[in-house]
Amino acid sequence: MSQRATDASALMLTGSVAALSVGGATSLVLYTLGQVDPVTLAMGAAGPVALVLAAGSLLRSLGRAKADEHTEHHHHYKGPVHQDQRTSRTTTRGVWAKTTTQQ
Numbered sequence: 001m002s003q004r005a006t007d008a009s010a011l012m013l014t015g016s017v018a019a020l021s022v023g024g025a026t027s028l029v030l031y032t033l034g035q036v037d038p039v040t041l042a043m044g045a046a047g048p049v050a051l052v053l054a055a056g057s058l059l060r061s062l063g064r065a066k067a068d069e070h071t072e073h074h075h076h077y078k079g080p081v082h083q084d085q086r087t088s089r090t091t092t093r094g095v096w097a098k099t100t101t102q103q
Contacts, residue, residue, distance in 0.1 A: 011056070015053075015056065018048070018052060019048045019052050023045035023046075023048050024045075026044035026045060026048070027044060027045060030044055
């Protein structure tokens with residue numbers, strides 16, 4: 001496994017342990033209070049899982065936003081300079097992926 005896959009796997013396992021412990025504690029409290037309605041137990045167990053998923057999604061989107069942040073570059077040259085600004089478009093289609101590049 002790659003390091004990224006290993007890190008993601010460890011994060012998922014950590015989140016599931018945290019959600020399981022909070023959900024189990026919630027179920028135990030509701031059971032001791034006599035609120036054994038299955039819907040209430042399901043909502044009590046699903047709440048922490050939804051919170052962990054929302055926090056993970058927020059952190060992931062913040063990481064992407066930071067990576068996509070535009071930084072301005074300044075280049076200083078002496079002498080004649082030629083800039084070539086081409087745009088290439090890549091399209092991948094089909095079951096056996098055929099990639100075509102257009103410039």
